[in-house]
Amino acid sequence: MGDGDIDLIVDVAKNTNLYGVQETGKSIKATKEDIIDFLAINILMGVVVMPSYKDYWKTSYRYGKIADVMPIKRFQQIRRYSYVDAYPVESVKRFHKKSKGRIDVPCPQIVRHYNRHMGGVNLADMLIAWYRTIQDSVSEEKKIKKPATERPIDAIRYDAVDHWPEHTEYQRCKYCKKGQASTRCTKCNVHLCYVAKRNCFVAYRKH
Numbered sequence: 001m002g003d004g005d006i007d008l009i010v011d012v013a014k015n016t017n018l019y020g021v022q023e024t025g026k027s028i029k030a031t032k033e034d035i036i037d038f039l040a041i042n043i044l045m046g047v048v049v050m051p052s053y054k055d056y057w058k059t060s061y062r063y064g065k066i067a068d069v070m071p072i073k074r075f076q077q078i079r080r081y082s083y084v085d086a087y088p089v090e091s092v093k094r095f096h097k098k099s100k101g102r103i104d105v106p107c108p109q110i111v112r113h114y115n116r117h118m119g120g121v122n123l124a125d126m127l128i129a130w131y132r133t134i135q136d137s138v139s140e141e142k143k144i145k146k147p148a149t150e151r152p153i154d155a156i157r158y159d160a161v162d163h164w165p166e167h168t169e170y171q172r173c174k175y176c177k178k179g180q181a182s183t184r185c186t187k188c189n190v191h192l193c194y195v196a197k198r199n200c201f202v203a204y205r206k207h
Contacts, residue, residue, distance in 0.1 A: 006032065009032045009035050009036055010032050012035050012082065013030045013031055013032050013034065013035045016028065016030045016035070016078065016081050016082050017029065017030055017081075019081045019082075020081040023081065028077050028078070028081055030078055030081075030082075034070075034074070034078060035078070035082070037069050037070050038070065038075065038078045038079070038082065040069070041066050041069060041070060041075065044065060044066055045066070048063060048065075050063075053075075054072065056072075057071075057072040090106070090107050091104040091105065091106060091107065092104070092105060092107040093105075152187075152188040152189065152190065156187065156188060157188055157204070157205060158205055160205065161187075162186075162187050163185050163186070163187050163188065163205065164185070164186045164187070165183045165184070165185065165186075165194060165201060166183070166184045166185075166186050167182055167183060167184075168182060168183075168184045168191070169182065170182045170191075171184075171191040172191065173191055173192055173193045173200050174190035174191055174192055174200075174204065175192055175193070175200035175203055175204040176193060176198065176200050179193040179195075179198060179200070181193045181194065181200070183201060185201065185204075188204075190204070192204050
């Protein structure tokens, strides 16, 4: 990470703290390390996608490469106040096609920051290289637990027709909620315990 990159991150942290003061009366004390982590988390969220950003911290879906980097409350705080002001707006010379000459155009501060610091390197590309998340994103995505299946309607659950057991990967039992079942009902599409001491596969259709 070059000096220009660090300067940009420092500017973002500074403006974020100033915005926090304007909104709440006190700084959120964001550091350049906080901003780097925050931006990297957002990039990784675009690689390993979940329905809500809060899911990365939930017990059932927890994704360590995000949850271990920053607590959710800190992420939400920076998310709320992260800011680079558009002001002051400066005038810069740009080529005008119709007049075929250079004219003054307004340039917000955020554009000036980008042009001054990035040197043609996109910030997202920089942070992806910094964290090296792409190479193992596919394998990590497979490890995320799938949402629980929906409960079948009672008309199907209790009809006693074609409820066949099928051996699959282990998931939590839909009936007792305690056991890890490798038996799935092909009709109800739910996992149920089917062992010597606990036959939830049968009990599920009686209660």
